[in-house]
Amino acid sequence: EVQLVQSGAEVKKPGESLKISCKGSGYTFSNYWIGWVRQMPGKGLEWMGIIYPGDSNTRYSPSFQGQVTISADKSLSTAYLQWSSLKASDSAIYYCATQLGGGNFWGQGTLVTVSS
Amino acid sequence: DIQMTQSPSSLSASVGDTVTITCRASQGISTYLAWFQQKPGKAPKSLIYGAFTLQSGVPSKFSGSGSGTDFTLTITNLQPEDFATYYCQQYNNWPWSFGQGTKVEIK
Numbered sequence: 001e002v003q004l005v006q007s008g009a010e011v012k013k014p015g016e017s018l019k020i021s022c023k024g025s026g027y028t029f030s031n032y033w034i035g036w037v038r039q040m041p042g043k044g045l046e047w048m049g050i051i052y053p054g055d056s057n058t059r060y061s062p063s064f065q066g067q068v069t070i071s072a073d074k075s076l077s078t079a080y081l082q083w084s085s086l087k088a089s090d091s092a093i094y095y096c097a098t099q100l101g102g103g104n105f106w107g108q109g110t111l112v113t114v115s116s
Numbered sequence: 117d118i119q120m121t122q123s124p125s126s127l128s129a130s131v132g133d134t135v136t137i138t139c140r141a142s143q144g145i146s147t148y149l150a151w152f153q154q155k156p157g158k159a160p161k162s163l164i165y166g167a168f169t170l171q172s173g174v175p176s177k178f179s180g181s182g183s184g185t186d187f188t189l190t191i192t193n194l195q196p197e198d199f200a201t202y203y204c205q206q207y208n209n210w211p212w213s214f215g216q217g218t219k220v221e222i223k
Contacts, residue, residue: 035212037160045152045160045203045214061211062117095159099207103171104150104162 002026004034004096004107011113012086019082020110022096029077030054034098036070036081039109041092048094051079086114118142118206122215128223133194137218139187139204148208151180151189154217155200163202164189196222 007021024034035050049060053072060070072079079096091114096107119142129135139149147167152160162171164180167187177192191198199222204215 044217045154045205047212047214050210050212059210097160099165103165103169104152106159106162109159 002098002100002105004098004105006094006096006107006110009111009113011115013116014088014114015085016114017082017084018086018112019080020094020112022079022081022107024077024079024098027098027100030074032098032100034072034079034096036068036079037095037097038064039093039095045095048081053077053079086112088114088116090114117211118145118209118213120204120206120213120215122202122204122218124218125216126219126221128221129194130223131194131196134190134192135194135220137189137191137202137204137220139182139189139215141185141187141206141208144184145206145208147183148206149180149182149187150205150207151178152203152205153198153200154203160203191220194220 003025005023030053033050036048038046048064049070051058051070051072053074069082093109093111095109121140123138149167151164154160163174163178168180179190181188201217201219203217
């Protein structure tokens with residue numbers, strides 16, 4: 001069974017750094033693109049970026065280029081999304097998602113709250 | 117970048133109805149189109165990929181069609197558990213992009 005399990009909710013202050021994770025199982029993690037989707041409160045879904053764990057090839061959506069860093073550790077079957085300096089506007093739910101031959105699979109989401 | 121436009125943005129329907137949601141791409145995307153269902157407070161659930169292929173475990177009441185720029189999601193025999201927000205998403209070109217969502221509400 002394909003599963004993506006994300007790390008837990010985070011509460012941070014503006015200016016702090018953060019790294020959240022997404023662990024894949026039930027498929028060959030290295031062989032499929034995996035990415036991050038942002039959902040701000042009451043809003044729609046936005047792709048932030050994707051990474052191919054096999055060679056760490058990474059693509060960012062223009063809106064998120066330079067704002068976040070996406071990485072992956074194929075030995076741990078885990079993808080990461082990190083910020084070096086959070087802003088209040090980064091408060092959102094972040095989902096990881098992957099696209100396999102048999103369809104798309106999502107993590108349960110990680111709520112990030114940034115507040116002073 | 118490819119823009120995805122869904123219509124309508126919301127609709128009201130009754131239990132037992134059939135509803136159709138339309139998704140239009142700003143340029144051709146072949147059949148690289150997926151549909152997702154999202155309920156409040158939950159992660160999106162994948163329904164369809166490749167424009168018309170049902171994801172495993174998804175009931176056949178959901179169906180997708182289209183290619184190029186125009187796509188539809190049809191839901192037959194609406195049940196209470198089908199009231200949710202539905203999103204289309206293209207994955208033909210990076211950056212992948214979602215439609216703005218269609219909220220299906222109970223009449």
